[in-house]
Amino acid sequence: MSKKIIYIDMDDTLCDYASAHQLALKLYPEIQFPQSKPGFFHDLLPITGGIEAMRQLLASQHYDPFILTAPSVMNPLCYTEKRTWVETHLGMDYVHRLIISPRKDLLKGDFLIDDYNEGKGQELFTGKVLRFCNGQVFLERF
Template identity: 50%
Template structure:
C-alpha cells in the first residue's frame, strides 16, 4: 500500500486553514454564543494559510510520499466533520478527500512525520514519527516546512 513511501500527516486548523481569522469572523456573526463554533459554517468557510495549498499539493504529488490530512473534530460542532471534508474537496480536490482522517487520537496513526501546530493535546506527543511543529521558531510558515521536506526527501532519495 504505502509501506514504501514516506508517510506525512498534515493538520488542518492553524496549519492548512486560517482558523484564527475564521473564528473571529464567525464570532462576529454570533456574538452572543459562548461557543460560536457550534453554529454551522465555521470550518467550511476557513481560508487557506499562505503557501498551504501549493505546499500540500507538492507533498501530495511527490513520488516518494503518501500524504494524509489528520485533523481533530470540534466537540462543540458536529458539523465540523462534514465541513472539514467539504473544505478539503473545495481547496484540494476529491483525490485528497480520500486521504482525510478525522480523529481526536492522532497517535493511533503510523507514519514518519506529523505537521501540526500543537505539541500535545490530541495524541501528538505520542506520535511515533517526527512532529514538525508548525508556527514554531523552526517552522514558522509553509515556506520553511517545504524547504525542510525538499531537503529531507532529496537526502533520503
C-alpha cells in the same frame, strides 16, 4: 524505496481557524462557541502556500501525504464541513486521504505537521512531530 507517510493537520496549518474564530467571537459575542455555527469550518480561508504545498506532496515520489485533523466533537457539523473544505480546496484526491480523529497518536507514520505539539495525542505520535507556526515548520522532537 517506500514513501514516507506524512500527516498534515488542518486548523491553523492548512486553513486559518484562529482569525475566523476571533472574528466570530466579535461578531457573535452572545455565542460561547461560534465555531459551532453552520458554515464555520467550510468557510475557513486557506493558509498562504498550503494548497500548493499539498499538491506538491501528492505529486512527490518520496512522501505519502494524508490530512489528519481533530474534530470539534461537540459540533457534528465540523466533520462534514472539514470534508467539504478539503474537497473545495484540494479536490477528491485529498478527500480520500482525509482522516478525522480526536487522537492523533492512533495513526502510524513518519511525520506529523501540526500547529500544536500536544493535546490531541501529538505528544504520543511515534514519528517525528514538526510544528507549524507562522508559515514555518520546526522539528519538535525526534
